[in-house]
């Protein structure tokens with residue numbers, strides 16, 4: 001999928017910085033019922049295989065995507081867009097940039113887990129060519145829910 005929408009004021013930035021960590025933790029709490037704690041983002045700073053793409057609109061954090069690329073495998077760990085910034089194409093821009101960076105790092109496929117009732121996210125992933133390839137029982141808490149594993153081959 002190519003990004004067709006022009007999003008006024010949008011800037012994407014590759015790379016996670018120490019000063020981003022509290023911003024991401026706050027955004028995570030606004031977007032998820034089972035958010036990653038700040039310490040989890042902090043730990044990502046020391047992982048050379050991790051990479052993040054942050055979206056800013058008029059200088060304010062609007063969304064983020066992060067994951068790990070190790071040899072031919074790449075996983076998306078988190079993707080979120082702040083509630084007031086949704087349905088403008090920001091997640092599509094983030095995912096497109098993430099897949100491009102995964103390819104540049106030599107990944108042949110990208111995998112992720114998604115709550116089985118998270119239809120907005122599943123729509124997004126399908127638009128980018130992801131398909132379901134398995135399930136993880138009770139993978140999520142608060143509320144407990146199965147994860148659907150989705151994968152896309154990069155070409």
Ligand SMILES: CC(C)(COP(=O)(O)OP(=O)(O)OC[C@H]1O[C@@H](n2cnc3c(N)ncnc32)[C@H](O)[C@@H]1OP(=O)(O)O)[C@@H](O)C(=O)NCCC(=O)NCCS
Pocket residue numbers: 031032078079080081082085086087088089090091092093113114115118119120121123124125127
């Ligand atoms: C899922 C999420 C990241 C989408 O962010 P977004 O910036 O609103 O998404 P976009 O505007 O880029 O939408 C891209 C495509 O995703 C799909 N999509 C996004 N929101 C949707 C919704 N509410 N219902 C149905 N499809 C949706 C559509 O296919 C959309 O394309 P379209 O606008 O041309 O129809 C956002 O809703 C979010 O942060 N949710 C909470 C956190 C989350 O669930 N993260 C994913 C964890 S696996």
